[in-house]
Amino acid sequence: xxxxxxxxxxxxxxxxxxxxxxxxxxxxxxxxxxxxxxxxxxxxxxxxxxxxxxxxxxxxxxxxxxxxxxxxxxxxxxxxxxxxxxxxxxxxxxxxxxxxxxxxxxxxxxxxxxxxxxxxxxxxxxxxxxxxxxxxxxxxxxxxxxxxxxxxxx
Ligand SMILES: CC(C)(COP(=O)(O)OP(=O)(O)OC[C@H]1O[C@@H](n2cnc3c(N)ncnc32)[C@H](O)[C@@H]1OP(=O)(O)O)[C@@H](O)C(=O)NCCC(=O)NCCS
Numbered sequence: 001x002x003x004x005x006x007x008x009x010x011x012x013x014x015x016x017x018x019x020x021x022x023x024x025x026x027x028x029x030x031x032x033x034x035x036x037x038x039x040x041x042x043x044x045x046x047x048x049x050x051x052x053x054x055x056x057x058x059x060x061x062x063x064x065x066x067x068x069x070x071x072x073x074x075x076x077x078x079x080x081x082x083x084x085x086x087x088x089x090x091x092x093x094x095x096x097x098x099x100x101x102x103x104x105x106x107x108x109x110x111x112x113x114x115x116x117x118x119x120x121x122x123x124x125x126x127x128x129x130x131x132x133x134x135x136x137x138x139x140x141x142x143x144x145x146x147x148x149x150x151x152x153x154x
Contacts, residue, residue, distance in 0.1 A: 001071065001102055006111040009057040009066040009078070014050075016075030017057055017068060022049035024078075024094040031128045037091060041082060056080060064091075067111050069104050079108040081115060087122035088115060093134060105137045 009017065025048075028034030035045060041064045043052055056066040056078070063084070069077035079093040090112045095104045109125070116123035125143055127134045135145075 001104070003071060004076075004104065004107055005070045006067060006107055007070075009059070009068045011054075011058050013057045013068050013075055014053045016070075017066075017078050018049050018053040020075065020078050020094050020096055021053045021056065023097065024092065025049055025052065027131075028128075031130045033128045037126070037128065041080065041091065065115070067108060067115075069095075069108055069111075071099070071104075077104040077108050079112055081112045083119075083121075087124065088112070088119060090123070090125040093125075093137065100133075106141060109137065109141050 028038065038047070038052075039045065042061050043055065047055075055061050056064070057068075059065060064080055064082050067079045067081070068075050069079075075096075076099045077093070077095045080091050082089050082091050090109065093105055093108050093112075095108075112125075113123050125134075125138050127138060127145075129148075
């Protein structure tokens with residue numbers, strides 16, 4: 001898609017990002033590890049789409065950066081990267097349902113990878129166990145699982 005733009009999110013993106021975040025949050029609630037992933041970036045348990053979108057677009061979460069993909073000014077995709085001691089992790093990527101399989105996810109993945117490259121740090125992506133679409137996106141981009149972190153508690 002030629003007019004697809006990718007950039008860092010700002011507060012003006014909150015209304016456009018919110019429906020995507022609402023969909024991602026309802027999906028996360030069904031996935032093992034989803035709540036822990038939100039906690040990991042400092043989001044309070046039970047935070048709703050508006051609160052989460054404001055925190056993400058306002059770049060208010062410690063060490064997290066939010067990227068948006070827009071098409072003709074409308075937000076069609078969102079990704080969140082987190083800076084860690086070891087490098088940069090892509091911790092979430094979401095494309096609007098009606099816009100999937102048009103390389104928006106790949107463009108966001110490439111943008112996240114470019115940030116790590118600019119910083120000169122290693123880049124990795126996280127995927128939750130049941131999140132097959134994200135795993136497929138990553139595998140299509142040449143990523144392979146290196147470590148499965150397993151827990152007995154939740
Ligand atoms: C994962 C996701 C971001 C992919 O976005 P997308 O814009 O459709 O991805 P792309 O078009 O760049 O896909 C690139 C390649 O990845 C693979 N792929 C992506 N989605 C796939 C799917 N559902 N099934 C199989 N392969 C898939 C394909 O190889 C695809 O290439 P192709 O379309 O030429 O076959 C999207 O499916 C999504 O938002 N899923 C929900 C994720 C989510 O909300 N998780 C919880 C919070 S993070």
